[in-house]
Amino acid sequence: MTESRFSTEPARPRAPRARGKSRDGDKRERILRAATKVFARKGFYATKVSEVAKAAGVADGTIYLYFKSKDDLLVSLFEDRIMLLLATLDRALGERPTPEERLRCVIEMQLGLLEGERDLAEVITINLRQSTRLMKQYAAPKFALYLDTIARVIADGQKAGTFRADVSPHIVARTIFGALDGITMTWALGKAEAGGLSRAATQVADVLLEGLLARR
Amino acid sequence: MTESRFSTEPARPRAPRARGKSRDGDKRERILRAATKVFARKGFYATKVSEVAKAAGVADGTIYLYFKSKDDLLVSLFEDRIMLLLATLDRALGERPTPEERLRCVIEMQLGLLEGERDLAEVITINLRQSTRLMKQYAAPKFALYLDTIARVIADGQKAGTFRADVSPHIVARTIFGALDGITMTWALGKAEAGGLSRAATQVADVLLEGLLARR
DNA sequence: CGGTACTGAATCGTGATTCAGTCACCCTTG
């Protein structure tokens, strides 16, 4: 957890080489899944590496074959998932022509990804925010990538004349992201009823779209 | 950090009795301020109690005269500040008659409180989200209080016919809170330019208001 | 004095990380 005082990051452990069936990708994924579950239940700080190991059905030491440290486990979890979201989103956006559809797509996608994954939602909206250092150094760049994608949707809509042009795409992107993140967080902290997120998605989209449309 | 297995919480340490000038309220506040600064810089987990003590100019043990534990320090920080925000907000809302003004008031107040206090902003948007347990047990109730206040503003506006009635005040409240929280977080993680928050406030308010107004 | 606020060095449990082995598998060679 201490600031590394070396300028060169220690090499991320190479995952054991894929062999035949891929026992390995399997194991890394199993550890990530177990970590999500345990982190969500107990919090990152209160979770012992050995508990993650037990939940994943591997030995304590095995975790260090796949991840540099406990921190790295958390960060990898986030990076893996957000990159997946980004890829899915990019693909989906390709098929939506109008700005309205595209905005709705963003909203439905972010909430949809977490709808069935309460644990993941908890980890990302709560546990990930451990330290400023962790956030700034590792999470912020990926966040920025995601925010840029949203901002581009807004900017395109403005250029097309669909969205009002008197607001900054970046501020709007942060607003949208924050709104969704907040919805997710309160959902995860509360009863997390099934379907709650998608119901919220529609309303959030309705309000934001209405607020963003250019008045003629 | 472990789940307390006792049904009765250990009594919060009584702050040393106020005497004459109030040396005590002073000291508690000094510790809270020091904690804010250090937590923001290093993160909660990586901060040693002794560092907070040094920053506050008191002995390590003194902290335990005012707070139950390191956790309690973080939670108290949050509770103190959000209760202040709530009180200020309630007072201000009393003077704003129209729903539009009231909504703008909420937005300006939440962002305004943090504009000059980057450290506090970091602690609340980032460090506070340590563990699910901490959040659920201590922070969530205060959050709920705050969200209710916002929801009431929305509901009143709907009753008055100013705001559209086809969205849930609670979902809208979460959306607004989340948007502001997200704006604050990205601001704190980034350059945190002076004035950045109030500039954002105007735009967020413009978009949300436009999205919420009833169309006739 | 008696009491209260405060101090800070010592304690003591903890848990991340390491590493010396074990195991399973496959390739080589006779």
Place this chain on the structure above:
DNA sequence: CAAGGGTGACTGAATCACGATTCAGTACCG
């Protein structure tokens, strides 16, 4: 085909630094 041995994944008990918390003692005030 069997034996030998090399390779790399995996194991889990031991280490060892760390830092929250405690508490015996000091200082000060009335």
